Amino acid sequence: MQVTSVEAFRVELPLVHEFETSSHRKSSIEHILVRIADADGVVGWGEIASPSDPFYSSETVDTCWLILRRHLAPALLVHTWEEPGDASRAWARIRGHNFAKAGVDMACWDLATRASGVSLASALDGERTSAVAGVSLGIEPTVDDLLTEVSKYVDEGYRRVKLKIAPAWDEEPSRAVRAAFPDLMLQVDANGAYRYDDADHLRSLLALDAYGLLLVEQPFAPGALAAHARLQARLQTPVCLDESIDDLDQLDSAIELGAGKILNIKTSRMGGLTVARRAHDAATAAGWQVWSGGMHEFGIGRAANVALASLPGFSLPGDLSGSDKYYARDIVDPPIRAHDGEVPVPYDRPGLGHEVDEEFVRSLASETFVLTAN
Structure with a gap:
């Protein structure tokens, strides 16, 4: 298969409800949408769901735009491939920049499966006919505000809620939500806001065992695998890794160290569907549970996450809420x-x-570019 054109769009959508994590608060999301086409006019779409600011990772919308235009798109236009999993060989020499790679990889999978008339889930060897959806809720001004948000989504039928936490916003919201919803599947996500060598941080994390959580996600900085392993040895609640794992070598190290028991597989963080599927296979083979996380994707990236979550190892609810929760x-x-x-x-x-x-995408785009094969 040969891609003959790559087009990109910077698109921003307002959130229906502001979202705050341990690092920042946001009221809108800007992502890059990638449109590729082959000589027969078949079109595939991908989404680069990087954050706008370098808080979650070192990648931003600006860096992804540069890498896509200068390196990824030109490499794809001169590369031929048979299977979508082989398309990533076009950018094998490029280190890092997984969010940018993920959008292109996703577009290649969409293009290939549309050309062959099969669903993406089928091509990925999916089995599940539906994905259990959870919601991710940000830090709210008060605990009462948080309880109002939780209640809204429980009433809509969501079975799992993830709370964003940070030092001084951890035990109290966890205790309040558990008391109000004793049977709710509940988990928390720190986005690396804690330090193992801080006694108060460690005490707060160990105290979370009291609230029957599914998992504690990414308590420490991405590179702190040893610290995660030490915490897991002391914590009954499973530790889940997110930012720590963006390639298969890091996953191998985490498994060897016992740095957790659960992996949040984000298509965007892992560099695309090709690597995300391999991470699913490696983690489940090692006895880890996996679930499908998200980056506030628009419909393109969200659809890819749903297809990925159809794989048999995705046994925990994912961040796969309906797009109307956000947009x-x-x-x-x-x-x-x-x-x-x-x-x-x-x-x-x-x-x-x-x-x-x-038409809607083009009307929203603040910036675009098109590259074609010579």
Whole structure:
């Protein structure tokens, strides 16, 4: 297969509710959408779901735009491949920049599966007909505000809630939500805000064992695998790694060290569907549980995450809520929706299973570029 054109769009959508983590608060999301086409006019779409600021990772929308235009798109245009998993060989020499790579890899999978008339989930060897959806809730001004948000999504049928935590915002919200919803699947995510050598931080993390959590996600900095291993040895609640694992070598090290028991597999963080599927296989073979995380994706990236979550090892609810939780209007049709806490996997439609509203995307784009094969 040969890609003959690569087009990119910088698109920003307002959030229906502001979202705060341990590092910052945001009211809108800007992502890069990637449109590729082959000589027959078949089109595939991908989404570069990097943050705008370098708080979650060193990548930003600006760095991804540069890497896509200067390196990834030109490399793809001169590369031929048979299977979508082989497309990534085009950028094998480029180190890092996983968010940028993920959008291109996703577009290649969408293009290939549309050309062959099969669903993305089928091509990935998915089995599940639906993915159990959870919601991720940010830090709120008060505990009462948080309880209002939790109640809203529980009433909508969501079975799992993830709370963002930070030092001094951890035990109290966990205790309050558990008391109000004793049977709710509940987990917390620190985004690396704690330090093992801080006695108060460690005490707060160990105290979380009291609240029956599914997991404690990424308590320490990404590179602190040894610290995660020491915490896991003392914590009954499973430690889940997110930012710490963006390639298979890091996953191998984490497994060897016992740095956790659960892996949050984000297509964007791992560099695309190709690597994310391999991470699923490696983690489950080692006895780790896995689930599908998210980066506030628009419909393109969200559809890819749903397809990935159809793989058999995804036994825990993912951050796969309907797009209406975040955006009043999404960029795909049909929109992605959760029903009774589950998002259906569209095996009956080719590719991502959702059509991109291209006119809407073009109207929103603040910047675009097109590169074509010579």
